[in-house]
Amino acid sequence: MGLLSFLRGKDVRRFIKRKDSDAGDAGRALEELRGVLYSELRTSEGAKRQQQRLCGPVVAMTFNFLVAVGIIMANKLVMGKVGFNFPIYLTLIHYSSAWVLLAIFKAFSLLPASPPSKTTPFSSLFSLGVVMAFASGLANTSLKHNSVGFYQMAKIAVTPTIVLAEFILFRKTVTFNKVREFYTMLLQILALAVVSVGVAVATVTDLEFNLFGACIAVAWIIPSSINKILWSNLQQQGNWTALALMWKTTPVTIFFLVALMPWLDPPGGFSFVWNLSNSSAVLISALLGFLLQWSGALALGATSATSHVVLGQFKTCVILLGGYVLFDSDPGLVSICGAVTALLGMSVYTSLNLKESQESSSSNQTPKQNASALKPKSTEDTTEETNVKDDSNAV
16 A cells, blocks of 8 residues: 555656656657758758858858869860860860769759749749850850950959849849948949959950950850859849759750850861870869859859959969969069059958948847747746746655
């Protein structure tokens, strides 16, 4: 009887109830962990969060800078020593290789999930694929038919074109409600102007005019600007990751590159001699092309279209100054002063952007914190507090 009365006692019933509650909490915690892992690995929102955690602005832009320098050397080798003078054909090989690598990622379930089709219209993905074909193909064609100075002038013209295109397409402006915002915008415009002038002084040493090359350069400016804007906007607004967006748009790009080949490439591309050394050089260029597209998409998703253009101009100035410091090249005092001026303007623009992004992130976190503080307690929280009070009274 003593043992039976003990088992029926209040303390034993409370202990058994607490064990059942602990088992239920453990089960709920396990289900929550399973849901979090699924959300992080198999949904577009989770994949986007992972990309933001692993590839912040500094990592993405550094990755893009290193790959861009590498592909410049590889393309010089392919078009110079190897003699593969077919820019659209080379771009087609780059994107075809990228699509094959993405298909391998897809087969091994390594490709991040895409957002639902209803969230992003097919017209947006199709437009990005078309614009990307013209931007990449015309860039290589412009480099072939124009002098380096004229090519750099076209690249400098991309910056104001992006500002104008963002205003036309997305009505992206800075509000003038605060004097501080106005001065920040004014400083950013001045910094971009200093960067453009500095790059022009540093790199534009020859302006040989070629009518066909000039038409190609002018035709390249608008697709290049729209391409950067769409990449940045779709990733930041539509929960797209870089690899998922590449997987959806690359087939469209390949189709339009095939259509551009007969018009812009010289004849003889399919009769090129594919020996081991030539094939190896082209494949290395293709691998770097995939990494350049990926790193460029990461940089555009982490920053903005204008910041990505400034990064390209930074790359140009660093290559010029690096050749002067490391390889005893002599670009001239005027070019060196222009490069240093451009780097100073880039530093000011980058610091202003980082400060603005920090302020916007802190302002976005404040409403969330207030909402969590005002959030009413759930029934489970009230039950847990009641159990704790009962246990403390029992003790």
